[in-house]
């Protein structure tokens with residue numbers, strides 16, 4: 349089973365230092381160790397369902413009121429400030445929230461309890477997702493709306509094909 353860590357870097361340490369500088373390279377490598385420890389903490393202590401090959405920012409918030417309701421698939425990135433909710437005291441709901449494979453959950457967005465983000469989908473920064481997102485879609489805004497379909501992504505939601513704008517998509 350692949351993990352993001354240890355020996356999976358695209359460039360060697362020295363090449364990364366030449367390209368990005370010493371401090372950013374050290375920060376990235378050290379952060380990966382921290383993220384690995386956090387993955388263990390989330391999965392072993394809290395019982396969340398996180399694939400080992402994921403990138404969950406240290407500044408993302410995963411709901412610990414109903415932690416077993418969090419499901420995140422292989423190759424998905426959850427960026428800083430993103431909030432993934434599984435409970436809602438107002439409606440007294442505890443629901444499973446699922447993010448598929450090779451998705452990108454943008455900075456500071458909110459996934460409401462019970463939504464499912466389909467594989468290879470991208471949630472733009474700041475979006476508030478209140479409904480399920482189909483696979484291979486790009487959504488933005490509050491409430492989040494699909495603005496592109498047929499999007500293709502590789503790991504961590506890096507776009508291979510930007511897909512078709514919804515206005516141009518066949519009905």
Ligand SMILES: CC(C)(COP(=O)(O)OP(=O)(O)OC[C@H]1O[C@@H](n2cnc3c(N)ncnc32)[C@H](O)[C@@H]1OP(=O)(O)O)[C@@H](O)C(=O)NCCC(=O)NCCS
Nearest residue numbers: 427428453454455470471472473474475486488489495510
């Ligand atoms: C969603 C995103 C991938 C779209 O990028 P893009 O493919 O270049 O999209 P465009 O810039 O062509 O934007 C298309 C439309 O969506 C709007 N839009 C783009 N991103 C938006 C966002 N996050 N929220 C609201 N609207 C957004 C644009 O204003 C544009 O609207 P218009 O057609 O009315 O002019 C990008 O904006 C984004 O949010 N990336 C994530 C950034 C992030 O979270 N980084 C954290 C570290 S990775």
